[in-house]
Amino acid sequence: MQTLKNLNTSQLTKSKKALIRADLDVPFPSNGEILEPYRLAALLPTLQFLLEKKIHPVICGHIGRPQGKEDPKLSTNNLKPFFDSQIGANNYSLLENLRFDAREDTDSPDLAEEFAKELISTTQAEVFINESFATCHRSATSITQFPKMLPSFAGLRLAQEVETLSSALTNSENPKIAIVGGVKSSKKEAVYALAEKFDTVLVVGKLAKTPQDPENPKVLYPVDYSGEGLDIGAKTAEIYAKTLFTARTVVWAGPAGAYDQGYFEGSRQIAKAILSSKAFSIIGGGDTIFCLNQLKMLEDFDFVSTGGGAMLDFLAGKKLPGLVALSYYE
Known part of the structure; x- marks a missing residue:
């Protein structure tokens, strides 16, 4: 329990x-x-x-x-x-x-x-x-x-x-879609772990596909970029928007572009697609919070998690040391 x-x-x-x-x-x-x-x-x-x-x-x-x-x-x-x-x-x-x-x-x-x-x-x-x-x-x-x-x-x-994220895994409606962004290659592990629990994982940010990445039809990578690779491109935004339109549960951690350098458009398009769907929407992480607040869209999402990496690890099924210390898994 x-x-x-x-x-x-x-x-x-x-x-x-x-x-x-x-x-x-x-x-x-x-x-x-x-x-x-x-x-x-x-x-x-x-x-x-x-x-x-x-x-x-x-x-x-x-x-x-x-x-x-x-x-x-x-x-x-x-x-x-x-x-x-x-x-x-x-x-x-x-x-x-x-x-x-x-x-x-x-x-x-x-x-x-x-x-x-x-x-x-x-x-x-x-x-x-x-x-x-x-x-x-x-x-x-x-x-x-x-x-x-x-x-x-x-x-x-x-x-x-913890209650909201647990519910997103066990009690939420399908299709479930996760969006993972950022620059750290360590997030790749979370991407493929989430593919075991979500119907689709959309990758954004600098997490480009490499020859070492496994083939998984549930994981979609950008097909184009803008701003010399600092944001997802228009084709990617269009493909992702069509996928998100069908969603009933969406979890998003990591902006689509380098918002700190002024690249907000990819994140704007993803946010608009989520909010146009019928999905219960969860976003998380300091960068995502800051980006969406700058776009004046943060309050439109159903739940905002303070954690980015922690949220992804929790949803991927990892035991978080902080929750272990509180005897959550016992």
Whole structure:
């Protein structure tokens, strides 16, 4: 039976401080202004839930990849104006970027345990809440160690993510179509794993077909590109739109083009095709969220997952370390 511990328990209500692993990895320009606060806003219901129970939330997480070195541009101090405006400056504590300490991503069990114990001792937290679905596919110290040391629960948003994605696999209507984009070749594994569970997988972004890729009629790759390969082409968009029109369930992770360089058209056409269909639509991942928000189409989708890679791994049937730590698979 796959279940997550509910926040509303007696152990939680007796606590005074809760350590929350949050998804703080939001984009910043050079002036420090938050470009896309969606992931931070997704945390607010859990924070408000705790405050109503007079439990002080201690928020922790990472921004970017500082590789164990301090970087003011990646400091969580940049997030304080957001949280101050939403829940009040004196109603929470915010730890510094966990990745400023190399032990957050260490392969050493001893160093990971040491770091987790230090954080618990410093914060005096009595319970742990995982509210970072986007990081659940990683074995970070803050994801896997805290549940070994404290009573642990899934945050309200994380529980909703798991419930919605599980339903997309087991209770949704066919045809089911997955769209996978990005630049990392590691996503190829997810593409072919998803082909075992979905009727069709549409590949976008820089994930071009190579001679080493297996032949699978369920997996469609772009037939043309625009912008010197920085976006899918018009023919691909047309083929994909016809496929998507028949869908009843769509899951999408990864923009179709290099939106950060101004290539939005492929993503726009895919979004229009999904929204013109009768499909229940799920999109996920920071890049996809940012891209669709720029297109002013984000709110038109039925569900927005904060995780991209985590969402794909979950749907592909992989056991996520963050959910293993919460005893989800037991």
